[in-house]
Amino acid sequence: MKSRREFLKEAVTGAVLAGSAAAADKLALAGVVVQHAATGKSRVVIARDASLHGAGAQLDEQRVLNLLDKAMAAYTGLDKPVEAWKSVIPAKILAGGVIGLKVNGLGGRGISTHAALTLAVAERLQQAGVRAGNILVWERDARSLNACGMTVNTDPSHVRCYGNDVGGYEDEQVSWGSARIRLAKILTRECAMVINLPILKDHEMAGVTFSMKNMYGVVDRPYELHGNNCNPAVADVNCIPAVREKVWFTIGDAITSVYDGGPGFRPERLWYPNALVVGEDRVALDQTAWQMIERKRAEAGMPTLEAVGRAPKYIATAADATHRLGTNDPQRIRLVEV
Amino acid sequence: MRRFGPARWNVAIVALTIAAVTASVGCKKKAVDPFPASGAVAGWEKTGDTRVFDAKDLWRYIDGDAEQYLKAGVVSTSTSDYKYQGTLEALVDVYTMGDSAGARKILETGQTSDAKNVQVGDAGIAYEQSVIFRKGPYLVRIVAYEATPDTQQALIALAHGVEAKL
Numbered sequence: 001m002k003s004r005r006e007f008l009k010e011a012v013t014g015a016v017l018a019g020s021a022a023a024a025d026k027l028a029l030a031g032v033v034v035q036h037a038a039t040g041k042s043r044v045v046i047a048r049d050a051s052l053h054g055a056g057a058q059l060d061e062q063r064v065l066n067l068l069d070k071a072m073a074a075y076t077g078l079d080k081p082v083e084a085w086k087s088v089i090p091a092k093i094l095a096g097g098v099i100g101l102k103v104n105g106l107g108g109r110g111i112s113t114h115a116a117l118t119l120a121v122a123e124r125l126q127q128a129g130v131r132a133g134n135i136l137v138w139e140r141d142a143r144s145l146n147a148c149g150m151t152v153n154t155d156p157s158h159v160r161c162y163g164n165d166v167g168g169y170e171d172e173q174v175s176w177g178s179a180r181i182r183l184a185k186i187l188t189r190e191c192a193m194v195i196n197l198p199i200l201k202d203h204e205m206a207g208v209t210f211s212m213k214n215m216y217g218v219v220d221r222p223y224e225l226h227g228n229n230c231n232p233a234v235a236d237v238n239c240i241p242a243v244r245e246k247v248w249f250t251i252g253d254a255i256t257s258v259y260d261g262g263p264g265f266r267p268e269r270l271w272y273p274n275a276l277v278v279g280e281d282r283v284a285l286d287q288t289a290w291q292m293i294e295r296k297r298a299e300a301g302m303p304t305l306e307a308v309g310r311a312p313k314y315i316a317t318a319a320d321a322t323h324r325l326g327t328n329d330p331q332r333i334r335l336v337e338v
Numbered sequence: 339m340r341r342f343g344p345a346r347w348n349v350a351i352v353a354l355t356i357a358a359v360t361a362s363v364g365c366k367k368k369a370v371d372p373f374p375a376s377g378a379v380a381g382w383e384k385t386g387d388t389r390v391f392d393a394k395d396l397w398r399y400i401d402g403d404a405e406q407y408l409k410a411g412v413v414s415t416s417t418s419d420y421k422y423q424g425t426l427e428a429l430v431d432v433y434t435m436g437d438s439a440g441a442r443k444i445l446e447t448g449q450t451s452d453a454k455n456v457q458v459g460d461a462g463i464a465y466e467q468s469v470i471f472r473k474g475p476y477l478v479r480i481v482a483y484e485a486t487p488d489t490q491q492a493l494i495a496l497a498h499g500v501e502a503k504l
Contacts, residue, residue, distance in 0.1 A: 106401050106402070203402050205405055260450075264400055266481075267465065
């Protein structure tokens with residue numbers, strides 16, 4: 001039997017999505033998804049602010065918060081930030097569930113999810129009613145968190161922040177397709193839902209890393225999942241029920257990016273899109289991210305990712321009839337640029 | 339009293355031989371410390387501990403980037419943070435490859451038309467915020483987190499400091 005959330009999501013993407021009814025019921029929400037269902041398309045918002053970086057390339061934190069509000073308003077149709085957040089986060093979770101903020105610090109300093117964005121999301125969540133200790137900023141390890149400008153904190157009276165090196169991994173392996181992995185306990189045991197905060201990057205193996213690829217940070221041995229341009233492994237990992245059901249909202253950091261030579265910090269290929277990319281359909285988000293990278297590469301006179309043998313084929317795989325994680329069809333993506 | 343017979347002598351000789359060979363190999367493989375100490379290069383301070391990753395653990399450091407280094411025969415990677423004149427932060431990565439061909443492969447693969455050739459090591463290139471060079475089996479990448487008018491020259495100076503220790 002389909003849950004309410006599955007039913008609504010199906011209306012959004014036109015795809016039939018799998019998932020456990022119990023978990024989906026927990027995530028059931030109405031407002032924003034119903035609005036999108038009316039269009040029959042997956043909504044992806046790109047919000048930009050060309051002045052995000054102030055003098056000396058320093059990020060203006062207030063402008064980041066304002067940009068987040070702008071993105072959320074465009075996504076939900078609600079101008080008041082707190083109301084926008086309440087329309088996205090299920091009431092049960094607002095009241096007492098732990099919300100993970102899965103950042104990405106793999107590329108090291110300079111090309112990791114910006115602390116200004118992470119803290120802006122944490123601030124708005126608290127204003128929407130989430131207790132500080134129920135917000136858990138999370139990555140693979142302390143080093144990756146430090147790269148994101150965060151420091152480890154396990155004190156539940158504040159926003160918590162620690163990695164899988166503290167939380168550990170499940171003993172039991174789970175599998176879906178090619179992926180045979182052990183999941184981070186932060187995902188399986190701590191979080192009621194996860195807000196995905198990836199950073200947009202070119203990727204030596206995957207082609208592009210953004211929403212779905214960020215889930216490599218929730219598994220114990222990500223290096224085993226890089227074969228064949230990470231295809232179908234990225235899609236397979238996202239099909240694992242805990243990932244599919246708990247990680248369904250993305251606020252993508254496209255403030256800074258690398259359009260070639262990623263996923264590490266390559267200052268010679270650094271680029272400032274000054275944008276946030278927001279949505280629920282992880283496939284539509286990655287399809288949009290891919291096009292952003294391709295446009296920048298073309299502008300820089302570089303060959304396409306297809307031409308250099310790194311097209312992110314996992315995106316189409318994620319949309320196929322086996323995975324059904326969302327849509328990569330531009331005709332079924334409603335791109336809103338503000 | 340127990341007799342220390344020929345069999346035991348043989349065991350002792352074998353053990354001593356193994357110990358001698360191990361010590362010899364150990365000496366040959368003694369790790370190079372490529373990181374200049376604070377003040378060894380004018381204006382530069384070493385601000386972090388040196389971290390070392392064997393090839394099998396390189397994914398812990400650069401994950402998706404690791405594959406190209408593994409294909410080129412990386413043996414180990416060491417890294418440390420630096421700061422120039424108390425403000426400009428930088429990162430030095432030293433990749434020890436199996437041979438010079440591996441280092442050359444990485445340098446040439448990453449090279450783009452806007453790279454400026456610099457005289458460091460066997461071959462080197464510089465961008466506004468980074469310097470990459472190779473020397474024998476070593477591939478060194480130095481990146482700065484900020485672009486200032488002095489960044490490139492400061493990085494090249496640090497690169498020479500690293501080169502001198504390889």
